[in-house]
Every structure is written in structure tokens, then in C-alpha cells.
Amino acid sequence: AQSVTQLGSHVSVSEGALVLLRCNYSSSVPPYLFWYVQYPNQGLQLLLKYTSAATLVKGINGFEAEFKKSETSFHLTKPSAHMSDAAEYFCAVSDRGQAGTALIFGKGTTLSVSS
Amino acid sequence: GAVVSQHPSWVICKSGTSVKIECRSLDFQATTMFWYRQFPKQSLMLMATSNEGSKATYEQGVEKDKFLINHASLTLSTLTVTSAHPEDSSFYICSAGRTSGGETQYFGPGTRLLVL
Numbered sequence: 496a497q498s499v500t501q502l503g504s505h506v507s508v509s510e511g512a513l514v515l516l517r518c519n520y521s522s523s524v525p526p527y528l529f530w531y532v533q534y535p536n537q538g539l540q541l542l543l544k545y546t547s548a549a550t551l552v553k554g555i556n557g558f559e560a561e562f563k564k565s566e567t568s569f570h571l572t573k574p575s576a577h578m579s580d581a582a583e584y585f586c587a588v589s590d591r592g593q594a595g596t597a598l599i600f601g602k603g604t605t606l607s608v609s610s
Numbered sequence: 611g612a613v614v615s616q617h618p619s620w621v622i623c624k625s626g627t628s629v630k631i632e633c634r635s636l637d638f639q640a641t642t643m644f645w646y647r648q649f650p651k652q653s654l655m656l657m658a659t660s661n662e663g664s665k666a667t668y669e670q671g672v673e674k675d676k677f678l679i680n681h682a683s684l685t686l687s688t689l690t691v692t693s694a695h696p697e698d699s700s701f702y703i704c705s706a707g708r709t710s711g712g713e714t715q716y717f718g719p720g721t722r723l724l725v726l
Binding site for chain 2: 529531536537538539540541544585589597598599600601602603
């Protein structure tokens with residue numbers, strides 16, 4: 496069965512600092528991988544996705560993630576944090592991204608950004 | 611494009627009543643929609659897969675008689691929480707993928723249910 500592990504339930508950074516949110520997956524075959532962001536009392540917004548094309552994926556709001564098969568990782572990074580990046584971030588995996596396949600989510604990482 | 615709406619966004623009800631939540635894909639068709647439940651400070655847990663024109667598929671531990679799902683058209687799925695109790699209070703989120711294919715799930719804004 497597929498699973499996703501997000502290391503660190505809470506990450507705190509200063510404004511302008513590097514953001515690194517960790518995600519490791521478990522799957523027998525390379526899956527499709529996603530990062531979503533959730534602001535309080537709102538739904539999920541797709542940041543970026545990996546679908547077996549380029550291993551370095553660029554998303555919205557300056558975020559990017561690199562798929563590393565050897566490490567079964569898909570860590571999310573942003574060079575310089577903004578206050579508006581404070582939110583909950585979820586890594587998710589699906590079985591080769593079939594339209595009829597649900598996502599399996601990690602437990603989430605809360606990002607705090609201080610001035 | 612690819613907008614999913616949910617209605618209502620907030621609902622407060624008395625224990626024992628039933629609550630219906632609608633999930634609509636506004637600008638695309640979705641053969642399959644998914645219903646998730648999220649408790650405070652926790653991740654999303656899949657409750658069921660809603661299939662247009664057929665019965666929903668429920669995850670283990672989810673009571674199908676309590677959480678009734680109807681997917682009457684390619685753009686609408688409803689989740690009815692029957693005889694709601696305080697422990698059903700949660701944030702319910704739906705998602706949908708395009709019938710035409712593609713790997714991305716589009717999420718609704720969620721519905722917060724509070725059962726008194």
C-alpha cells in the first residue's frame with residue numbers, strides 16, 4: 496500500500512529564509528506526487544505535482560520540489576519565505592494519477608514565518 | 611478552470627438531524643468525486659469514492675448508512691450525514707478529477723459541520 500510521511504509537523508522560519516518541507520513516499524512503483532497548501536478554514540490548493548516528466552518541478556508562489564527516486568523523497572523548497580507562506584502543507588501520492596484514484600495524504604506540516 | 615464548489619460552507623445543527631452537503635464541479639465533468647474528512651490539526655482521511663450513476667465505495671470503518679452519498683450527475687455529488695451526533699463534527703472536503711483524464715484532483719473549499 497502507498498503511504499506518505501512528512502517529517503516535522505511544524506517548521507518555523509524567518510522571513511527571507513529558506514523553506515524546506517520534507518516528504519517521503521512508499522510505493523512499489525513511481526507514483527504521482529503532489530504538494531497542496533491549506534489556509535485556515537479553506538480547502539486545498541495545488542502547489543505543484545510530479546508526473547514522471549522532469550524531476551525538478553516548479554510550482555506556484557515560488558515553490559519547487561525535486562523527485563528523488565533513490566531516496567523516495569519529494570521535498571518542497573522555497574528560497575525565500577514570505578509571511579504569506581504561513582499555512583498547512585500536505586504532501587500526497589496517487590497511483591499513477593488515474594482520474595478515478597483518490598489521493599493519500601501525509602499528516603501535514605505547519606509552516607510558521609516570523610518577521 | 612477546474613473549480614469545485616461546496617455548499618454550505620458552514621452548518622450548525624442539533625444532534626439527531628440530517629445534514630446534506632453538496633459538491634459541484636463548476637466547469638468540468640467529473641465521473642468520480644471523493645469525500646474526505648479532516649479533524650482539527652490533522653490530515654485528510656478519505657471517506658468514500660463517489661461514482662456517477664453507481665454506488666459509492668466506502669473506506670474501511672466508514673458507515674455507509676450514516677454517510678449517504680449520491681452522485682446524480684457528472685457535476686454533482688452529495689454527502690448526507692444522517693442522524694448527526696457531536697462526534698460527526700468535522701471539516702468535510704470533496705475533490706474531483708476530470709472525466710477526460712489527468713492526474714490532478716481539484717478540491718472544494720470544504721464544509722465545516724458542528725453538531726450540538
